[in-house]
Amino acid sequence: MLAVGKLGIGLVSRCPWHRCHRSLTKLSVQEALSSHSENTKKVKIQGWVRSVRAQKEVLFLHINDGSSLQNLQIVAEPSLQHSSIRFGSAVEVSGALVRSVGTKQSVEVKAEDIRVIGECDTTDFPFKIKERHPPEYVRQFPHLRCRTNTFGSLLRIRSAATAAIHEFFRNNDYVHIHTPIITSNDCEGAGELFQVQTGSKNPAPGDDGGFFGIPAFLTVSGQLHLEVMSGAFKKVFTFGPTFRAENSQGRRHLAEFYMVEAEVSFTENLEDIMKVMEDLFKTTTSSLLDKCAEDLALFFKYVSPGQKERCEKLIANKFIVMSYTEAIEILQKAPVTFQYSTEWGCDLQTEHEKYLVKHCGDFPVFVVNYPYDLKPFYARDNEDGPRHTVSAVDLLVPGIGELFGGSLREERLHILQSRLDRLGLANTYQWYLDLRRFGSVPHGGFGMGFERYLQCILGVDNIRDVIPFPRYPYSCLL
Template sequence: MQDALKVESIGKKVKLCGWVRTRRDSKGGFSFIELNDGSCMKSVQVLAEAGLSNYESEILKTGIGSSIEVVGEIVESPGKGQTTEVKAETIKIHGYADRATYPLQKKATSMEYLRTIAHLRPRTNTFGAIARVRNEVSRSIHSFFQSRGFLYVHTPIITASDCEGAGQMFNVTCLDLNDIPRKPAEGGARGEINFEEDFFGRPTHLTVSGQLEAEIYATALSNVYTFGPTFRAENSNTSRHLAEFWMVEPEMAFCDLEGDMQCAEDFLKTIFTDVMNNCGADMEFFNQWIDKTVLETLKHIVDSDFVRISYTEAVDILVKSGHTFEFPVSWGIDLQSEHERYLTETKFKKPVIVYDYPKDIKAFYMRLNDDGKTVRAMDVLMPKVGEIIGGSQREERLDVLIERMKSCDLDPEEYWWYLDLRRFGTVPHAGFGLGLERTVQFITGMGNIRDVIPFPRAPKTADF
């Protein structure tokens, strides 16, 4: 269908299959059908003349949503709005869509409504464009890492490590919830659940991160990345959170935090560039109808260096800003949304990488700095969507890591395999996690993360 829109194609005979977007009739004895197959933003205008054998009997019954197959010649269009059109020789109807009951209309509808018809929303301009951009982002992610020699590693979705430390996990069980097996208990009290009778013989969950497993492969194969679904059972009701989302997690051996930050910056710029180069029409659509600043913002980001400031500098900037925040700023607090917004949207007006956070607000596996107070963590903050990447250099020193675990009330015994990586041939290494949906959200300007994933999973939301 993309070829049918090109001037060079004039004179060629084509077969086009797709769904009718709209039909306009002329009493002059012909109809215009706008046909779209999702391969690109634009629809093809099909000219259906009354001379076609099924014009009265079938073609005039088609409308938005009908699926048809057109054979005809690509000709120059005399009308405005398109350079080419297809003069139909035959039109075969695959399926009608009743115009009175078909939920989509030839007009703008709300995102909230389209979410209730998630099985039909990919037929709209907006969701078609999102699907194509999401595809391009995914393709670009693989291409970026593959071209740099990273190995794609599949980490498990079901995990038995119940303390990955990144939030509330979903339980995975085959136990009969109406008759849960329990261990014997003293004094008639209810005993603990006996997971030995469960499928895996122990409690299991859906993964919240593939990082720890990725570290195993990075400390054997050097540079690796994971790309797959991730699950958080947090009761988050926001436009930036999902219970099931896709995450990219590179893990690089013999790499420090500087290398990690450079990789993250190059990575984001590559994705943005690829989308602008390969999804031009889709991006123009978003820029016109969703957010009039997305193209300008993406170009600006690709052409400029990300700001890099330490947490201490960030706090200093916020304190000296003279800006009154709802949550006062002082060294040691976690940065709030309003603080991140100030840095990315007001102060620098571009992505900001904040690094070297206080150890008390970050995970145990992040490498301790010589000051004993901060760790080699970094967050990439974007205007509007906030944190898009979170990463760190990992603690590779066995004794320091064990101490950190203890002070975080974690049992080193549980992480025996993770500690083995430091025990045998340890290496400095670093990595980060990128939220795919937040990336697509940022690129497209879509306001709600539930609209950039085909079938959103969120609290009380799993209808499709």
């Protein structure tokens, strides 16, 4: 590797300047931009070149290391210029952090040495930093799209949202549980499972040829494992990858996505679960508006104008609540024609969910008490007569439709036993019945699709643009 600077070009390991400057303060671009010191500071900055502008008496570089949307300006003598310093190159700059005389930035680095760490072949590089590429184009390069401003901002927002969610649960005394990715149960009961098998070169130890001796799948939800934990902890949550073998090319569906799930013991009211859902949504969104203002501003300006005001509206007022029966009545009176049925007992489709949100002024809506036959076996029976319902809830949000789904769980052993017997699942879920036999308590919980949450907050149209490496039918790049 070569070092480029006033001392010319030489091997880095033998460069005396490099050795004597190991004690320089190493700063991220964000730390440098946030510096308020009036004194000159000797620093070392590492990052990627976003622009190069060479003039007769001065060389200007802008570099970025992913810590900030803003670039850091580097001012250097023309003698430090080298042909390998160009857009996309990885560099290490050593010099003095000083107040900038320009109006576009508060600080800059007066370079004393510029070392090229990795060159960039700009002839084949697919992105131009001053151009705004459509998401469909950027999506073709999953190994490079983190270099774009929009996707860089998305990843910082995603990271901050992850931290905010963990902080919410920690501040409310939840225990974080690592639920398994490989499981033997189908929590949702929809059969949209990826089965786990060994490769042909790895003989499996199971008697039936399977590695585990029984069929195993990638998890569709950590809920049932959280229910196990709710027998010993009052409040638990998990946050991890989940998988659905759903053959959909829709803008809201992925084969691999992240779920935030929680379970609360000693509760008999669906309203308790709804309050946690609403508080989680509002607290996380407030945190993002506070801590990610610069990155969010990029989305609010170029991707979804007006979205900031919509986000502020979402957290300013209490969410609306309606029953499933009320929702069906609204849909049946709607002055539009729906593709899918709106009869009582039908499942709400995306078109229905979006209409209900619009009907309520583009505001989040809790729909509660769904028909008994629409929800999985674990939803608590309301025992409410001819229109048989369960204590289940979905939270519908603008632009997305369903974001959260939850329910009270059926803790009464005889009712749960009867339902599993009718479904022919009693043997499969004997362990689940055991939970009710050994110290069960009323409890409930929910799941939130993390990528759908990001779509909702950012106003992003396609879910594939809010996850680093999207997986969907006929696409598993990298």
